[in-house]
Structure formats: structure tokens, C-alpha cells
Amino acid sequence: MPGKPAIAIIGGTGDLGSGLARQLAKAGYAITIGSRTLEKAQQAATEIRKNIPAANIRAAANPDAAASAEVVIMTVPFASHARTIDSLVDSVQGKILVDATVPLVPPKVMRVQLPPGGCVAKRAQQTLGQNVRVVSAFQNIAAAHLHGDDLSAIACDVLVCGNDPEARQCVVGLAENIGLRAWQAGPIDNSVVAEALTSVLIFLNKKYQLDGAGIRITDTVTASMNNPGQV
Amino acid sequence: MPGKPAIAIIGGTGDLGSGLARQLAKAGYAITIGSRTLEKAQQAATEIRKNIPAANIRAAANPDAAASAEVVIMTVPFASHARTIDSLVDSVQGKILVDATVPLVPPKVMRVQLPPGGCVAKRAQQTLGQNVRVVSAFQNIAAAHLHGDDLSAIACDVLVCGNDPEARQCVVGLAENIGLRAWQAGPIDNSVVAEALTSVLIFLNKKYQLDGAGIRITDTVTASMNNPGQV
Numbered sequence: 167m168p169g170k171p172a173i174a175i176i177g178g179t180g181d182l183g184s185g186l187a188r189q190l191a192k193a194g195y196a197i198t199i200g201s202r203t204l205e206k207a208q209q210a211a212t213e214i215r216k217n218i219p220a221a222n223i224r225a226a227a228n229p230d231a232a233a234s235a236e237v238v239i240m241t242v243p244f245a246s247h248a249r250t251i252d253s254l255v256d257s258v259q260g261k262i263l264v265d266a267t268v269p270l271v272p273p274k275v276m277r278v279q280l281p282p283g284g285c286v287a288k289r290a291q292q293t294l295g296q297n298v299r300v301v302s303a304f305q306n307i308a309a310a311h312l313h314g315d316d317l318s319a320i321a322c323d324v325l326v327c328g329n330d331p332e333a334r335q336c337v338v339g340l341a342e343n344i345g346l347r348a349w350q351a352g353p354i355d356n357s358v359v360a361e362a363l364t365s366v367l368i369f370l371n372k373k374y375q376l377d378g379a380g381i382r383i384t385d386t387v388t389a390s391m392n393n394p395g396q397v
Numbered sequence: 398m399p400g401k402p403a404i405a406i407i408g409g410t411g412d413l414g415s416g417l418a419r420q421l422a423k424a425g426y427a428i429t430i431g432s433r434t435l436e437k438a439q440q441a442a443t444e445i446r447k448n449i450p451a452a453n454i455r456a457a458a459n460p461d462a463a464a465s466a467e468v469v470i471m472t473v474p475f476a477s478h479a480r481t482i483d484s485l486v487d488s489v490q491g492k493i494l495v496d497a498t499v500p501l502v503p504p505k506v507m508r509v510q511l512p513p514g515g516c517v518a519k520r521a522q523q524t525l526g527q528n529v530r531v532v533s534a535f536q537n538i539a540a541a542h543l544h545g546d547d548l549s550a551i552a553c554d555v556l557v558c559g560n561d562p563e564a565r566q567c568v569v570g571l572a573e574n575i576g577l578r579a580w581q582a583g584p585i586d587n588s589v590v591a592e593a594l595t596s597v598l599i600f601l602n603k604k605y606q607l608d609g610a611g612i613r614i615t616d617t618v619t620a621s622m623n624n625p626g627q628v
Contacts, residue, residue, distance in 0.1 A: 276583055276584075277583065277584050277586050277587065278516075278583075278586045278587045278589050278590065279586070280511075280515045280516075280589065284511045284515055285509075285511075321615035321616065322615060325597065349601060349604075349605070350600075350604055351597050351600060351601065352507055352508065352509075352596065352597055352600035352604075353507075353508050355508050355509045355510070356508065356509045356593070356596060356597050356600065358509050358511065358589070358593050359509065359590060359593045359594050359596075359597050362587070362589050362590045362593070363590050365583065365587060365590075366556065366582045366583055366587050366590050369581075369582060369583035369587065370580060370582065370614060373580075373581055373583075374580070376616045377616060378616065379614055379615065379616060380614070380615045380616075381612045381613065381614060381615065382612065382613045382615050383601060383610055383611075383612060384552035384553060384610065384611045384612065384613050385552065385607040385608060385609065385610055385611075
């Protein structure tokens with residue numbers, strides 16, 4: 167996929183979705199914000215234009231947003247995951263779908279509660295079929311920080327899982343282009359680590375009074391944090 | 398549990414078990430190495446005494462080893478997990494059982510393959526009953542490095558999960574006393590993160606040619622790695 171792919175953000179009015187939209191627009195991507203209603207999507211797009219006047223950003227209802235894009239990022243609450251995936255089956259065929267869903271089940275969000283089958287992104291891949299390249303990413307990034315100007319404050323690596331290496335690398339590139347460190351982390355089955363990790367990070371925030379716990383991948387040899395771009 | 402608890406290491410002849418035995422003996426703990434046969438346990442204990450002459454270390458068959466200790470660390474292959482837990486039910490009542498089992502299913506060790514129920518340590522807790530405090534830890538430490546003299550080479554934090562906070566803190570203390578960073582990471586359900594993470598780390602080692610990938614917990618505010626002892 168040469169150049170910068172057109173991106174739709176399904177559920178783009180939430181904290182994570184609108185934060186990613188803002189950062190990706192700032193990085194020069196053409197963004198379509200999707201929502202269940204066009205009006206809400208338009209409000210979110212207007213808000214981003216206030217911060218990023220040069221943003222190439224438009225609004226659409228979710229299925230139209232997905233139909234218009236090459237890469238479709240899904241940032242919906244877990245309770246809406248299955249319904250949203252079902253609604254996108256036709257419009258995402260042949261595309262990359264980035265699933266950022268975290269299977270939190272309130273009120274016990276500090277306890278890992280695995281969904282049926284163990285992994286929501288794997289379920290998305292199964293529902294959408296092999297003609298859609300599902301990649302999971304962004305589950306562990308504190309959304310609030312995506313609304314700031316300095317992403318270097320986000321000391322959290324992005325684990326990128328999916329069955330297609332080219333699609334994984336495309337999403338690693340998206341993350342790097344907005345200033346995050348990202349790693350290809352294996353097949354879609356491995357997404358359970360990133361999906362479940364969020365509950366551990368919420369637990370750490372409370373137990374150790376952290377503001378936004380994250381993880382860095384390290385290498386034993388160097389005993390330091392690596393830059394995946396350098397290895 | 399004041400002072401240093403007596404520790405048994407079940408499956409203490411393997412790479413991880415014998416490495417932990419060596420480091421804990423070096424840190425002054427009284428260790429009993431357990432194995433299915435007394436002879437193999439004795440060989441492992443002799444080997445450790447060569448490196449740590451002052452080691453307080455003895456050998457026993459697994460159930461005897463467990464019966465003699467206050468904290469029982471289990472480092473057996475996943476294929477032996479259920480059978481070993483069943484064999485320990487009587488001898489670990491009232492104690493802390495540290496489950497370090499990683500549910501790898503060869504040959505596809507870079508792919509997360511969740512066990513029935515999702516989490517081996519949770520299954521151990523269910524089998525052993527509420528009178529045993531199951532804590533999971535040490536799944537992500539490259540065993541080879543536990544046989545060296547410099548644990549500062551291990552740039553990998555230990556996630557410590559279990560339903561009893563006092564038992565979790567006891568295991569955090571064990572890890573810290575051998576030079577590792579460790580964090581209480583929530584209830585036993587959260588162990589799935591550490592158990593599944595090992596497959597991701599093996600994938601990263603291969604994909605990015607790392608020697609021993611690990612994780613550090615970070616805090617967004619400081620954008621640096623934390624010392625859990627300081628927060």
C-alpha cells in the first residue's frame with residue numbers, strides 16, 4: 167500500500183477513536199470519521215478541524231465511512247463489537263480492518279474477563295472472512311493522551327497482531343507516523359495479550375497510583391528499551 | 398510471613414526451576430529441589446552447590462519437597478501441569494503455591510494457544526481450593542539468564558497475579574530479593590496476560606532477532622521506567 171492510505175474510524179466519536187483521528191489527521195492522513203449517526207460524526211470532525219485546521223477530514227455514517235476507506239479502524243465499546251462487525255462485513259471486504267477493541271466488562275475492569283473464544287479480534291477475523299485482513303492494535307494506549315500535542319508522553323509500545331505480515335507492517339507504520347513505538351507481535355491469536363493487558367494496566371494504575379501505566383518491549387542483551395525501527 | 402520462607406521448587410531440575418533455585422539459594426533462602434525421582438533432584442542440588450557452596454539446599458521427591466516448604470514454586474512443562482497439581486493437593490494446603498507454568502503447545506510456540514478456561518494458574522486455584530493461595534509469576538523470564546551471575550541483564554519485569562494481596566506481595570519480595578523488578582498485577586484471572594505474553598516474546602525474538610525480549614512497566618506521566626519499590 168504505497169503512500170498514505172485513506173482511513174475510516176468507526177466509532178470515531180469516542181475518546182480513543184477521536185484521539186486517533188486527530189493524530190492521524192495531523193500526520194497527513196485523509197480521515198473519515200464514522201458514527202452511528204451522521205450528525206455525531208460531523209460534530210467530531212468539526213472539533214478536530216478546530217485543532218488541526220489543515221486536516222483532511224470528513225464525516226459519514228459508519229458503513230459509508232468504511233466503504234470510502236482503504237484501512238478501517240474500529241474503536242467501539244466491547245458491548246458494540248459483534249453488532250458493529252456484522253454491519254461492516256460487506257464494506258470492508260478486501261481491506262485492512264484494525265480492531266482496537268478492549269473486552270472490558272464493567273464494573274470489574276481490573277479483572278481480565280476473556281470473551282467467548284478468548285480474543286475479540288480473532289472473532290472479528292472469523293466473522294469477516296479471509297478476504298479481510300484483521301489487525302489488532304492500540305488497545306493499551308491511554309486515550310486521553312491522544313488528545314494532547316506531545317505523544318512522546320505516551321511511554322507505551324503498540325503490539326500489532328494479525329495473520330498477514332504486510333497488513334501488520336502497514337499498521338506499525340500508522341502507529342510510528344503518529345509518534346508511537348510499535349511491534350509486529352504475531353498472528354491474530356496473540357491479540358489476547360494486548361486485549362487482556364489493559365485490565366492489568368488499570369490495576370497497576372490503581373495499585374501503584376500511576377497516571378497511565380504502559381509497557382515497553384525490552385531486549386535482555388542490551389538491558390535497555392529498543393527502538394523497533396532500529397532492529 | 399516474617400523472615401525468609403522455606404521454599405520447594407517442584408520440577409526443580411528444569412531450566413527455569415533450577416535457575417530460580419540457584420538465585421534463591423544465593424539470596425539465602427532454604428531450598429528443597431523437587432523432582433519426580435529423588436535421584437534427579439539430588440543431581441540438580443549438587444550442581445547448584447558447586448556454584449553456591451553456602452547454599453542451604455536439599456533434594457526430595459516432589460510431594461515430599463512440597464510438604465517440607467512454606468512456599469511451593471511449580472515450574473513444570475504445561476503438559477505435566479494438571480497431573481502435578483493433582484499430586485500436590487494434600488501437601489500444599491494452607492500454603493502459597495507459585496505457578497510459573499507457561500501454556501506453550503509445541504510446535505507452534507509463537508502462537509498463543511489458550512488452555513481450557515483460558516488460564517492455567519486459575520485452573521490450579523480451582524483444583525487446589527481456597528485454602529491454597531495460588532500466585533502466578535516468572536512466566537516471562539528467559540530461563541538461561543537465571544543461570545548467570547548478573548540478573549541485571551534481565552530487563553524483564555515480573556507480573557505477579559493472585560487473589561490474595563499478602564501472598565502476591567510475598568512473591569514480589571522473592572523476585573526483588575533475587576534482583577528482579579516485580580509488580581502486583583491483580584487477581585489470578587489476570588495471569589492470562591503473563592501466560593500468553595511468552596508466545597509474543599518468542600515471536601519478537603525471532604522477528605526482530607532479539608536475544609531475550611521482555612517487558613517493562615512504564616508510567617505515562619514520567620515517560621520512564623518505574624521502580625515499583627519507589628511508587
